[in-house]
Amino acid sequence: MGFLVVLAQRTLYGLLLLLAVLVLNFTMINLAPGDVVDTIAADMGGASAELVAQIRAEYGLDQPVIVQLGNYIWRVFQFDLGQSYFYNRPVTEMIFERLPATLLLVFSAQIFALVVGILLGVFAAQRPNGILSHIVTLFALFGYAAPVFWTGILLLIAFSLKVPLFPVAGMRDVTVEGFFPQVLSVAHHLVLPMLTLGSIFIALYSRLCRASMLEVLGSDYVRTAKAKGLSPRDVTMKHALKNALPPVVTLAGLQFSAVISGAVLVETVFSWPGLGQLALTSILARDTPTILGILFFSALVVIVGNLLTDLVLRLIDPRVRGKA
Amino acid sequence: MKIAVLRHLAIAAGVAALLGTTAMAEDPVRGGTLITTLPQTPRHLNPAVQSGIVTGAPGAQLFAAPLRYDEDWTPQPYLAESWAWSDDGLSMTLNLVQGATFHDGEPITSEDVAFSVETIKANHPFKTMFGVVEAVETPDDHTAILKLSQPHPALLLAMSSQLMPIIPKHIYGDGQDPKSHPRNGKDVVGSGPFKFVEFTADQQVILERNDDFFIEGRPYLDRIVYRIIKDASARAIGMENGELHMTTFENTVRNIKRMSENDDLVATDEGYAAIGPINWLAFNTGSDGPLADKRVRQAIAYAIDKNFILNAIMLGLSQESKTGIHPGSPLYYPDVNGYDLDIDKANALLDEAGYEKGADGIRFSLTIDHGNPTTKPQAEFTKASLAKVGIDVSVNSFVDFPTWANKISNHDFDMTWDTVFNWGDPVIGVHRTYDSQNIKEGVIWSNTQQYANERIDELMAAAGQEIDPDKRAALYKEFQEILADDLPVYWTNTLPYHTIYNKKVGNPPLGIWSSSSPYDLVFLKE
Numbered sequence A: 001m002g003f004l005v006v007l008a009q010r011t012l013y014g015l016l017l018l019l020a021v022l023v024l025n026f027t028m029i030n031l032a033p034g035d036v037v038d039t040i041a042a043d044m045g046g047a048s049a050e051l052v053a054q055i056r057a058e059y060g061l062d063q064p065v066i067v068q069l070g071n072y073i074w075r076v077f078q079f080d081l082g083q084s085y086f087y088n089r090p091v092t093e094m095i096f097e098r099l100p101a102t103l104l105l106v107f108s109a110q111i112f113a114l115v116v117g118i119l120l121g122v123f124a125a126q127r128p129n130g131i132l133s134h135i136v137t138l139f140a141l142f143g144y145a146a147p148v149f150w151t152g153i154l155l156l157i158a159f160s161l162k163v164p165l166f167p168v169a170g171m172r173d174v175t176v177e178g179f180f181p182q183v184l185s186v187a188h189h190l191v192l193p194m195l196t197l198g199s200i201f202i203a204l205y206s207r208l209c210r211a212s213m214l215e216v217l218g219s220d221y222v223r224t225a226k227a228k229g230l231s232p233r234d235v236t237m238k239h240a241l242k243n244a245l246p247p248v249v250t251l252a253g254l255q256f257s258a259v260i261s262g263a264v265l266v267e268t269v270f271s272w273p274g275l276g277q278l279a280l281t282s283i284l285a286r287d288t289p290t291i292l293g294i295l296f297f298s299a300l301v302v303i304v305g306n307l308l309t310d311l312v313l314r315l316i317d318p319r320v321r322g323k324a
Numbered sequence B: 001m002k003i004a005v006l007r008h009l010a011i012a013a014g015v016a017a018l019l020g021t022t023a024m025a026e027d028p029v030r031g032g033t034l035i036t037t038l039p040q041t042p043r044h045l046n047p048a049v050q051s052g053i054v055t056g057a058p059g060a061q062l063f064a065a066p067l068r069y070d071e072d073w074t075p076q077p078y079l080a081e082s083w084a085w086s087d088d089g090l091s092m093t094l095n096l097v098q099g100a101t102f103h104d105g106e107p108i109t110s111e112d113v114a115f116s117v118e119t120i121k122a123n124h125p126f127k128t129m130f131g132v133v134e135a136v137e138t139p140d141d142h143t144a145i146l147k148l149s150q151p152h153p154a155l156l157l158a159m160s161s162q163l164m165p166i167i168p169k170h171i172y173g174d175g176q177d178p179k180s181h182p183r184n185g186k187d188v189v190g191s192g193p194f195k196f197v198e199f200t201a202d203q204q205v206i207l208e209r210n211d212d213f214f215i216e217g218r219p220y221l222d223r224i225v226y227r228i229i230k231d232a233s234a235r236a237i238g239m240e241n242g243e244l245h246m247t248t249f250e251n252t253v254r255n256i257k258r259m260s261e262n263d264d265l266v267a268t269d270e271g272y273a274a275i276g277p278i279n280w281l282a283f284n285t286g287s288d289g290p291l292a293d294k295r296v297r298q299a300i301a302y303a304i305d306k307n308f309i310l311n312a313i314m315l316g317l318s319q320e321s322k323t324g325i326h327p328g329s330p331l332y333y334p335d336v337n338g339y340d341l342d343i344d345k346a347n348a349l350l351d352e353a354g355y356e357k358g359a360d361g362i363r364f365s366l367t368i369d370h371g372n373p374t375t376k377p378q379a380e381f382t383k384a385s386l387a388k389v390g391i392d393v394s395v396n397s398f399v400d401f402p403t404w405a406n407k408i409s410n411h412d413f414d415m416t417w418d419t420v421f422n423w424g425d426p427v428i429g430v431h432r433t434y435d436s437q438n439i440k441e442g443v444i445w446s447n448t449q450q451y452a453n454e455r456i457d458e459l460m461a462a463a464g465q466e467i468d469p470d471k472r473a474a475l476y477k478e479f480q481e482i483l484a485d486d487l488p489v490y491w492t493n494t495l496p497y498h499t500i501y502n503k504k505v506g507n508p509p510l511g512i513w514s515s516s517s518p519y520d521l522v523f524l525k526e
Helices: A003-031 A036-043 A049-058 A065-077 A090-125 A130-145 A148-162 A180-218 A220-227 A233-255 A256-269 A274-286 A290-314 B002-020 B053-062 B109-121 B231-238 B253-260 B294-305 B307-314 B343-352 B373-387 B401-409 B456-466 B468-484
Strands: B034-036 B068-069 B075-077 B082-085 B090-097 B133-140 B141-148 B192-198 B203-208 B221-230 B246-250 B265-268 B277-283 B364-370 B391-397 B415-421 B489-494 B498-502
Touching: A003 A065, A003 A290, A036 A274, A036 B364, A049 B141, A065 A290, A090 A180, A090 A233, A090 A256, A090 A274, A090 A290, A130 A180, A130 A256, A130 B109, A148 A180, A148 A256, A148 A290, A148 B231, A180 A233, A180 B277, A220 A233, A256 A290, A274 A290, A290 B498, B034 B053, B053 B192, B053 B203, B053 B221, B075 B082, B082 B343, B090 B109, B090 B401, B109 B133, B109 B141, B203 B231, B231 B246, B231 B253, B231 B294, B246 B415, B253 B498, B277 B294, B277 B373, B294 B343, B294 B489, B307 B373, B307 B489, B364 B373, B373 B415, B401 B415, B456 B468
Parallel strands: B034 B221, B034 B246, B364 B391, B364 B415
Antiparallel strands: B068 B075, B082 B090, B090 B141, B133 B141, B192 B203, B203 B221, B246 B498, B265 B498, B277 B415, B277 B489
């Protein structure tokens, strides 16, 4: 099958999946008892029955669910994600406002986890049964197993309170002015959230890299390279690692959705003004348009990410091409 | 000239009352940026159409109200330099300060006061505040007369702080819905001590000094930055490492305890009497189960050791509250039955009510719901306590507010732990819980207990109209006595709200409205 046919096929699947995501999410949110009006009333310290009815009517929440669903899907196909009930602003505007912060956090955490994970994996593969290898494994698994918010709070206590190196919350210092000082301020604020989010994935990448390295290190061409008299460093870095990397990179691509969901907790602990915080607030507030918008967007990102991973794999690995 | 002098005298008196004698020793310093917190993002910054503490805090800086309050519940002149009831209690005359302007330079007139009252009456959730205001007359630019259909003493507290912000008619009177007005969250033009600079959701609200504020020489601070930090531990760490100067409405007891042990910080529960948050165990008195019998409710109260809640769960940081009125209120009547632990009495009452223990030692089963995670320990403790008197309790916890609120407001529950605020006068925040006319399905924090007592309804109606403070207090005394016997809810304690401030902060907001009061007197020591 040709490349374009595959692309078209995958895109169609993607669109169908998106539609399913919309319908499912909408239905699930409406299955839960209570709605945004309860939260708005609570936020105000109580409200009268008239006001409650008035707000419900304003947001069309008094209509049958199926009508609401139809209206919603129709709007989404016109690229309109609607208006947030809670903040009274267009959902798309709010999402794009938050996206840079989340992307910055997610990408830096991914890169950090990849670099550290690969280094640890390579290191551990050198002496797979050595004591250092076990220490690496232990350390990585600890990061994987510990709840993110706990790791976050511990890092805060250690590096904001005991050794006050980093700020406790937010993305930038509002008193700092000028472009470069502001960039530095953001970088300064980024360190702890990045470490926290990255710590989960280090385990994953280092374990996979270690396994993959061990497999490659046992193969014939590595033995050949060693026999040629290459230094152990060259053998590891130039011959083995190159071939051990693709599985790690594939996994990193697939983990993208997990990183986004991890960001929800990290953003809350560190008051990082990204999509994750918005998602949490909207879920607690039953702000349906905003939740649906964020889920729709996340689904889009994951689908596009998987599509790209698929295509990239086809390009770099001749064996995948035949299977379509 | 004469008026100006009078005004200064009144202000001086106000300042003296506000600061007390000891605090006067320290001279305020001008300048500096106060870094404080908000625990969540406000929907917007216009308190005329949005209640709640996160809108109220910046809202009280952006908008001035006719009156302000000190820690003794005494009204002080603010935007109104004087005010007076008519003899029949049916009208309230406000004389506004001369020369006051909005942040865009337009004068603040009685027209704006009238417009603000109308907007609040039509859109604010607390309908009882201005519900009886029939008209606002504006004989001249600086006189506003509120005409009432009945005497309404609650008006005095309703004219304070965040409840009656004076908003500009020339901005909000353009015909758009005030609840979703675009200027509620950006380019806000207010009347208060600080002007709007920036509002970024989940990041910060920044305000700067209003140089043309109608009280000369104030405010002292150049800027206020409200950082929006949702995580209570992160706020505590920020206070401890000096990144934050002050945080208000803190109620996680372990964090408060830790911060209070820091030498640079002061933790105080002063400032929450008007907001008046009270924890209680609510009973569905309208159910056909055992809870319809007041002896059962009393027995449950006797079986729960309030001291355990106060000392072990709240770590001694909250006050005992025996009635639905906050103990910091002058109307609180403490000499009612507080239901101190008495297992024998509890058992006797249950026997008397006809619920004998079965062969398995169980009299009957009930459920207890909790929505707010902070009330989980109380719910678990209730289960353990009631097991001792033969009541089998199962605990339902709800992860989010709407699910819980939906269940409670539709009267589909036996018992639940709840926190409800007084919001100043009992007419605003207390009556709603006990008024038999306010049993409304689907409305949280209405009379969800379905409690009805004619005498209580009569007392509330009378107290709501009684201008004489002593007579009014007598009515509320009887009100609290009857309720303490009927026990539609079992009040245990105030929420342990605390203000924590760095010792660098001068004049922290410790009046009855806490952070929802103007910060024009707050300053930073050098």
